[in-house]
Amino acid sequence: MNPVSHQKTLLRRTMRDQRRALAAADSQAAARAATHAPLARLGAGPVAGYIAQGAELDPGPLMAALAEAGVALALPAAVSRDAPLIFRPWTPGAALAPDAFGIPAPLADQPQVSPTALIVPLVAFDRRGGRLGQGAGVYDRAIAALGAEHRPFLLGYAYAGQEVEDLPLEPHDQRLDAILTEAGLIEVR
Template identity: 35%
Template sequence: MTSHLNARQTLRRKLRQARRSLTAQQQENAAHALLIDLPQRLVALSKTSNTSIQSVRKVALYLSNDGEISPHLLCEYFWQQDIQTYLPVINDKQLTFALYSKDTLWQENKFGINEPLTNDTISGHELDMVFLPLVGFDQQGGRLGMGGGFYDRTFANKKANTPPLLIGLAHECQEVKRLPIEGWDVPLQAILTPKHIIFP
């Protein structure tokens, strides 16, 4: 068990370094690449959860940190489509989600990451799609996060093929052949990279 956890920590350090080593230009190119054929990609994503893309009204994103691929252009796209966007807010050991707009006020959470300053939040299960940050992923839908377990606890009781659709966002350099998965790890239903869309 200890060696398994050590392997996860070693892999986490390696993959975090890989994404942090990307230049600002590479990061910007990757963010733009997420928009390529986005309407078609969203239709394909929605089919995995038997959800019409027209019925998607609430989408969660995140503020990029530590070399994570940035979803800021995805956010702009959703705003243009009149789709509400939400950001995670740490609530004890889980996440709730707060509406995100150009008028959002900010506070720093315990990790030094900005989150909306509001008590008006919704649960993760009220969302239609959640785009998750990750450290590593594999073709089986495995996700290696930063180690806090917030997303895993938030969606621990989520049933397969029910909303929200959990989509990992990542750079190609974050893919591994097979992640060392634990029982508490919540699997992704899709992974979106600048070049590919992967359905486990």
Template identity: 35%
Template sequence: MVVPSLPPGPSGPTLHPAIGPPAKDVMRKAALDARKAFVRILSDAERAQLEQRLAEQLTSLCAEASVVGGYAPLGSEISPKLATEEARAVGRIVAYPAFDHPAKPFKFRAGDPLQPGPFGIMQPKKSAPVVVPDLILVPLIAIDGAGTRLGRGKGHYDRALISLRKSGARLVGVGWPMQRLAETIPADEWDVPLDAFVSPDGVEEFR
């Protein structure tokens, strides 16, 4: 696998303080703050209801896949667990991102995320088999109408998705409805555009 050289974070080099942070960093902070604020006002019952609706939207996508790449949600991220559990119940393999080394792209390993990885994200044990998903559920901070994803700025998904895109995997962003932005997210050359966005409100195809 050939991994392109990335600058320090997908937002590029930091600008001089007098100029201010790059527009993408400003957009990332605003979108993350908005997501946290949205989730903060949800009751447990409301959050569970929205995640149930998300699972209903994901059902047909997961049914068409053989190996589903999920993710262990952090903080205010919406959880796809109901959908991945349903996929496993009907015979699909479910895998999660797993780092063998923090400086290298993660791989997908089949199995439950039972131990913390190098960045505090739960991942399967190293003994779990490496698999190549044909459907990948991608967490995000925001996404626009072109499928450009705004992530945490570390480039972990961008590095991993390059080869997975080439393998034919379908890349589907997952989030709350308010994470779909009307404005355009600046795209860098290393950004991997997603094929669709799924929220409790429905599925939006980009390509």
């Protein structure tokens, strides 16, 4: 394992514990974060969110606000553990089925879409747009697969307490354009 990957692994362990503590301490964080959302910057969509797993900040309130504003929504779907995520249309309440990672995703009969914005979960972030994910690289690969000319606006979605001073990053790591927390919006670019 290279030194940066090792640093990321150690930080990931610490920050997962931090995220669990933040989630346990503040059940209203997701609702407050949604009130700070840059709806105009996210556009008409499709905007891809995610189904929160474990202690991830739940984008449900943000996705509901987007749907109410008439924004087209999507969710990621893993078709295999090694392939980039794809995105399929989704509306609140629509049926979901487990994807290749066992995470609820739109049904396989839904067409693939290219989102204009991604709301992405994370383990840690820094103010330079660095994002530490779960470690599988699925979002980095998905963003790279969309290509430079179709790169979506990347909105990290996290608890303010997940911020770190400086994340160790590798060349394949995709930087965020902004981070939305319960404390407000952090602009990066």
